Amino acid sequence: MDSALTLLGLVSLKPSYGYDLKQLYDRLFGLRKPLAFGQVYATIARMIRDGLLAPLGEEAGDGPDRKRYAVTPDGEERLAEWMFTPDVPSETLQNNMFAKTVVALLTGRDAQRLLDLQRACHMEQMRALTRQKQSAGLMHVLLYDHALFHIEADLRWIDMTAARLTQLRAEVLA
Amino acid sequence: MTAVLEARGLKKSFGRNEALRGIDVSIRRGEIVAIMGPSGSGKSTLLHCLAGVTVPDAGIVRFNGTAISTLDETARGRLRLGDFGFVFQFGQLLPELTAIDNVAVPLLLAGERRAAASARAAEWLVRLGLDGKAQRRPQELSGGEAQRVAIARALVTKPAVLFADEPTGSLDSLAAEGVMKLMIELVRESGTTVVVVTHDSRTAAYADRDIIVRDGRVSVALGEAA
């Protein structure tokens, strides 16, 4: 998640003070990792430099927290580009679990045990997320769902791999 | 914590197909356990043995310390009616009955009077967010609503154990989530033990732990006590 562009999007709602921006960001996205003030102001400064944001009015010298910022036309353009460019699914073909399984099969280690342990770990994570999700508001439910679906995808991969271990071993050792 | 359900050395074959090849399971009171595994792994057979639906070829099933695998069909039927509740994947509601009547059926079977049964059924429908749907028939309900009626029917007798076989199997993710969330809330509240068979890990994630059945055996990769 690109926190700079997310902040830009929040400013596009209405010209805002840095403090308000942080509060809004934390409420929506800061569930596990709130933004530090320093990070907010550093990001704002960088976007002013790049011409995406501009301070409003002539209140210079009052300190950064007394300034309001607004999105420039360049900023609007950048925001639209971000919004409507689809994210490329992450390239995880060479992920760690796959590597460990293949190596285990090659070296005659217990690949089934590896997968079972991984599975148990994933399930534990899912249960924890499900518990948290049950008392969460809708905003955060969506966030948890996103995580759950990803873990579920891994679990499916684990189950499929476990079901095909015999075949896989034959192919790896060939 | 004592085991409410316990199985030792369960074996069950259907013709040449060995569905269970020696299974040990122990489920504590109030625990929510998911039974997972690939298709044909024997997980449904395990559920049926635990619930006293199927008699195992070998091994023993104890409910509250009493062996139920040796009871006759009538006694097991009485046990299932009084102490167990069931939720299935689909099509378990009587199409000719309204939602409230469907929920009242187990109470009537248990000998309760009609008025009292209807009142309790209505209560449970409200708990499951089905107020206003009491007079609908199953075909006038959505899949999720029908499953919630089924849950109400399963819980209305205050069973000690709720058996659920793929309760979300015919629902989309959103409906499945609604059904599971309500079911878990209600069983946590009443301390009901739940055994849920599912191949859906997100449904299983509502449980306290999962038992993996593979080729008729419990997979024992974990150090956790089975």
Place this chain on the structure above:
Amino acid sequence: MAFLVRLALLGGRSSLGRPLGIVLGVALGMALFLLMLGAVIALDSRDDRTAWLNATTESSAIPADRAAPRGAILAARDETSAAGEVIARLIVAAPAETALPIPGIPSAPPAGSYYASPALQALVARLPPDRLGNRFGSFAGTIGDAALSSPDTLVAIVGAAPDAVRALPGAVYLTSFAASPTDLGAAYQIVILIGAIGLFFPVGLLIMIVTKLGAVSRIERFATLRLIGASPRQIAFVVALESFLTATVGAALGVVLAAVLRPLAAIIPLNGGSFFPQDLAVPASWSLLAVGAMVVAATLASAIGIRRAGISPLGATRAIRERTPRPWRILPLLVGAGLIGYTAMNAGDIDGTVMTFGIVGGFAIVAAGIVVIGPWLTYQLSGLVSRRAGSAAALIAGSRIRMTPVATFRSVSGLVIAVFMVTVFATAAGGVMQSLRVDGVDGTLPADALLADLPAGADADAVIAATLAVPGVNAVIVGRAVDPIATEVHPGSVAWAAEDFPALGFAAVPDAPFATFDRTSYLASQQEGRLEVVAVRGAAVGVAGAIVVRTDGTAEAIDRARTAIEVGAGPAAAPITRVEAVQLGIQRILHELAVVAYLGAFVSIAIAGCSLAIATAAAVIDRRRVLGLLRLMGMPASQLHRMVGFEAAVPLVGVLGLSVAAGYLVADVIVENLAGGIDVGWPEPMYFVALALGLILALGAVAATVGTIRRNTAVSATRFE
């Protein structure tokens, strides 16, 4: 296409049982239809064979007091009775030179001998000669079947001297035996027609149910065929082909079955007797036509039915829930009842034919009205049951019926109609029988007595002595001929001594030494007020003209007394009891109508039982998954059985009550208004036998489905996931 046909006909587990069921159902229906058709044709034709018995009343007959035409046979026709049976008797005196053959016999019987039908021979053989045989003389031979309408026909052709025949009432010279058969009477024919319709209805229902059973049970398979690309036309073709094959085999089997069952069906008496088996044979061309019609109808019906079922690739698209029956369904019943009530109450002012149609038509409309109101009543009752149900079985059954009242009622409609018909006949018959009671009415011939004339020329003293000698005869009371010139009574009147009046059946004794009374009223069933007794002066009384014979009331004594009188005084004495005078004919017709009704009821009940069983089993199979799950949840099998019982009992009990009530009321209205102020009492015992039989059959049918229920809902048979 060939592949499709093979798949549709041969595939599947139950594929052999189903066509077999259809073949048997069609065969049974066809056989019943052919037998009924045969009976209808035979009823019309067989009476022609006994028409010769009516020759004496034809206009071609020449009164015996005219000059005898050459070769004419002198004949008189009367009836005698024994053991409660009425025997037709033709008394003949044929000149030696006559060329006129008498039907059924090789030559005219000489005086003092007789020919008898086989049934009469059996009766003569069964009874002692002094009860029956002595009345006819010596046995000369058997009347051939060609001259008899039925194996049960009781006919005697008795030879007598010409003078004796001439002395009989209604004696004529016959130059031909050609005559028209006895008219059945429009009412009788219409009632037979209603009975036939009542029989056709369940047969049609049976055929409909078996063919429907065929299509519905395969909807899933046809859906699969559709899914893999068969067009609706191809499906319809496959279904039609199957129906064609099963209907052809079934109908052909039905023709054979009808031939096999013919002797059995011939036993059933209809309009005066059972049938000769060959009478029930239907001409080959008719059979062929019936087979063809059946095959075409079954083929078309199933093809249309399957298209209407709307099989999509995803299964049948029929709505499970039927339309709710509306209260207008009460109307036909009210119209029918109104028609009967109006006709019966205005019986006096309406033309006879109109009245017949009013009663019979009203009867038919009430019957139809019961069928129409049935679903509505079932619906109302099921609502009550499901609202009030205290058990799961009643709740499920009530709710199920509430969703499908028409289909549920259909399965018991045959039974309901049968019960209605039987109730009407049994109650009406019971009422009429009651009106024919002959005991204890002041001023009528006592039930144990015979009244006989003593014709001129008979040796009165000898007859009286012989009669008195008969065991069981208690008294012979002699009436004397009255001189019509000396009195003001009708010519031919008989006067009785005052002191004999109590023995004659009168409560009061007239003050004159002799008195006379009207013979017809004396023999009537009921007396309104007291019979008018006319005093006669002793001077006007002459020789013995009639006798009243008091017996111990047994059939033996009455038969023996009659034999003694007929032997001594000749057939012209015409001894008669009041029972015979009153019931001649009526009892027979009533009995036969009751037989038709009970037979119709039995066939309807049997078939209704079958359809009830099929419908019950189908209802269970439809829901086997959910019922299996209920058993899994711990519902005891006994509750399931109770549920099935409720599903059959609710429509049965509800509408059966209506049937009985409607039948009783209809019969009451008819009898009370037509037969004049008679209250109908209890129906005959046979009625309760028929009712009990119906209920046992229905219960048995439902009980027979218990096995199906067990198999289909066994925990091991259910796929639960």
